Amino acid sequence: MKVICGLSAILTQDEACWLLQQPDTREPNGVRDFLLIRMMLNYGLRVYELTEIRWGDVDLHSKRIIVEKSRGGKRRALSLNNTDIVLFEKWFNALNYKLNGNSFLFSTPNGKQLSGQYIINVLKRYGKRAILQRQITPSLLRHTFAINCFKDSEDIRLVQRKLGHSNIETTKNYLQTYNMPKKPVKLNITNLGQ
Numbered sequence: 635m636k637v638i639c640g641l642s643a644i645l646t647q648d649e650a651c652w653l654l655q656q657p658d659t660r661e662p663n664g665v666r667d668f669l670l671i672r673m674m675l676n677y678g679l680r681v682y683e684l685t686e687i688r689w690g691d692v693d694l695h696s697k698r699i700i701v702e703k704s705r706g707g708k709r710r711a712l713s714l715n716n717t718d719i720v721l722f723e724k725w726f727n728a729l730n731y732k733l734n735g736n737s738f739l740f741s742t743p744n745g746k747q748l749s750g751q752y753i754i755n756v757l758k759r760y761g762k763r764a765i766l767q768r769q770i771t772p773s774l775l776r777h778t779f780a781i782n783c784f785k786d787s788e789d790i791r792l793v794q795r796k797l798g799h800s801n802i803e804t805t806k807n808y809l810q811t812y813n814m815p816k817k818p819v820k821l822n823i824t825n826l827g828q
Contacts, residue, residue, distance in 0.1 A: 643678050643774075643777055643781070644774070644777050644778040644781045644782070645675075645770075645774065645775070645778045647648075648677060648681055649764075649766055650778070652764040652765075652766060653671060653760055653761060653764050653770060654668060654671055654672070654675075655764070655767065656760035656763045657671070657760065657766050659724075662707050662725075662728035662729070663743065665721065665724050665725045665728050666725055666728075666741075667703060667756050667760070668721065669718070669721045669722070669725055669740075670684060670740055670753060670759070671757070671775070672717075672718060672721065672757065673718075674772060674775035674776060674779065675778060675779055676715065676718065676779065677712050677777050677779065677796070678776045678779035678780055678783070678796055678797050679701065679776075680705070680756070680772065680776065680798075681750040681753050681754065681772045682703070682750055683704055683746055683798075684739075684740055684748075684753060685738070685740065685747060685749065685750055685753070686702065686703040687699065687701065687737060687738070687739040687740065688701075688736055688737060688738055688740075689726075689733050689736075689737045689738075689739055690736060691739070692722060692739060693731075694714075694722060694723065697709070697711050697713055697714045697715075697716075697719055697824075698711050698712065698713055698714060700712075701798065704798040705798060705800075706800050708800060710780060710795065710796075710798050712796065719741075720813075729743065729745075741754075753772065754771070754772065757770045757771060757772065758770060776797070777808060779791055779796075779797075780797060780805070780808045780809065781808075781809065783796055784809055790802065790805055790806065791807075792797055793805050793808070793809070813828065
């Protein structure tokens, strides 16, 4: 296991803001990329989970998204915040092809499924554009989510459920990589990009 210690194990609020400012949300792909980054920061989704989500897994009325293809075949439901609901609607409206429940949520403008490598490259590109002093990876965003979720809730079982871990030890390993300060700094990742 790769051990990361200290605050550098997660993005600071400033770094998250700079990263989220990089996609051009006036363009359809920018809306998609912005939403991709938010899904990793706000919900701790893995790359392969993002590539497998379909429009039929998203229920904007009940503000939920179902992650069907999680590690270990575990299905989980995540509650969406209002900002992300608006972004989903904006992305939906930006698409120029006929959607159905089987259409991939994160796709090219003509409906083709994004690859995991594409998402990794998007993060690298936006990280460089934001002039961040570290490589931006899906793992970094997932760790950022895990630590912030734990700081907000102090409930390791909640973090375990949200991350989709079968074993609590995996969740403990995520949290062990970070030395909690005596007074945690609250990072409001949920409201970024409004």
